[in-house]
Amino acid sequence: MDEALLRTLVPTVIGILVRRGADFAAAEDAVQDALVEALRVWPEDPPRDPKGWLVAVAWRRFLDTVRADDTVRADASRRRREILVDAEPRPGPGTPVDDTLALYFLCAHPSLTPGSAVALTLRAVGGLTTRQIAQAYLVPEATMAQRISRAKRTIADVRLDRPGDVATVLRVLYLVFNEGYSGDVDLATEAIRLTRRLAAVIDHPEVSGLLALMLLHHARRAARIRPDGSLVPLAEQDRSLWDTRMIAEGVEILQAALARDRLGEFQAQAAVAALHADARTAEETDWVQIVEWYDELLRFTDNPVARLNRAVAVGEADGPQAGLAALAELDPGLPRYTAAAAYLHERAGDTATAARLYTEAAHLATSVPERDHLVRQAARLHSVS
CATH class of the missing domain: 1.10.287 (Helix Hairpins)
Structure with missing residues (x-):
């Protein structure tokens, strides 16, 4: 079964349900139920029209939920009664609508925290299950389910047709990419896939x-x-x-x-x-141009990580002392500041200070591979001193 096709169809199917009258949260839940059913049924009985199959199953799941809701009584909202009466779209030609872009904007809504926006984007736009997202982020499935539910409640009243902020969407996708790989989902590859889709619609x-x-x-x-x-x-x-x-x-x-x-x-x-x-080699790197591009970057963002990277680039382009001078202008509490200082001191020939700083940086490392690398750097300098 083509799971990639399933994921590609998710935003379209959610958009169709929303346009039929479902709210975003209910539509997304119904589509997830349809995906689970597809994973069960399609290997033995693949549909001729995958999108049509998903729409039909998701819409039935949505209607079942509405009918089971205790609020569908005499005092139920007019809109819900209309949905039940007019459950299927009217016959006749319609204009195809691609809701992918709108869903990107909705899932990256400014009212959501970055973590919630990432999780919701992976589910609603990426088509991943809650279990897959939880495994990728190494958290319990119940924890991820709660995060996604809170995110959907937060944007429950946001209309699908409101304009969104491209910059926010891009930041969310970049967060996904930087998570790399864990569990059974390669988030870097997934982020590239989603960004390709975004580039196709905007x-x-x-x-x-x-x-x-x-x-x-x-x-x-x-x-x-x-x-x-x-x-x-x-x-x-x-x-x-x-x-x-x-x-x-x-x-x-x-x-x-x-x-x-x-x-x-x-x-x-x-x-x-x-x-x-x-x-072609590290020695052939054009560090002067890299510094110039970091200067351009800092015109758009005062990101302290960019400033830290620029200081290291200055150390390569103009010598380690120049790099240390640029580093001295930054907050020593920045992530990887101590590791950058260790590298520049080593380049300047101060191996004793570099070894000490590598050791300090290892204690501050946020991942095991990074910590082990810094420990090895410190041990290497200690062995030659």
Whole structure:
């Protein structure tokens, strides 16, 4: 059975139910029930019209829920009575409507927390089950179910046809991408799929910029982790393992976006990634241009992580002392600040300070692979001192 097709159809089916009169939360629940039924039935009896099958089953599930609701009595709302009387669409030609974009905006509504927006996007737009999302985020299924339910209640009264904020949608998709891989769902690949779909329904250079950024980062995935699970820093990666076709696609998408002369933060980040991808060796990296692109990026966002990355780039372009000077202007409490300081001190020849800072950074690391990498860096310097 084609599970990818199922996921692709989810936003369309939800949109059809909403246009027939279901509220978003009820429509999404009904479609999830239909997906479960499809997983059970389709392997033995695949439908000739998958979308039509899903719409029919989801609509029946929605009507069953409405009829079972205690509020469907004499005092029930007029709208609910109308839904039950006029349960099926009137015959005759209709205009196909793609609700995918509206669902992106709805699931990334500003009233939702980032975590809730991500979970709801993965369910309503991505077509993942609550169990799959919970496994991906390494939380109990009940916890994820509560998070999704709260998110749906929060946006219960938001109309599907209201304009949305592209920037918010892109931030949510980037959060999904940065989760990487865990459980049985590859969130990085899922984020790329969803961003491709977004690019197909909206013509916006920042959407292209985000897609290019994801492709350029994802192209290096095979080189990032050694067989034993340890991290491989960018400078030490085996570049023959990079996916050159994916890099070429990312660069092509980025160049088309930049040609429109509507620069944004994701295009600037993608330009940095493209410069890394373009270097045949770490020594050939054009750090001067990378610093310039970080300067462009900081015109759009005062993101402290971008400033930290810029300081490291300055250290590569103008020497470690210049990098340390740029780093000194930032908050030492920033994530990875201590690791960046350790690296720049090592580049400056101060191995004793670098070893101490690597040890401190290891204690502050938020993941086991990162911690182990920093511990090894400290041990390496201690062994030569």
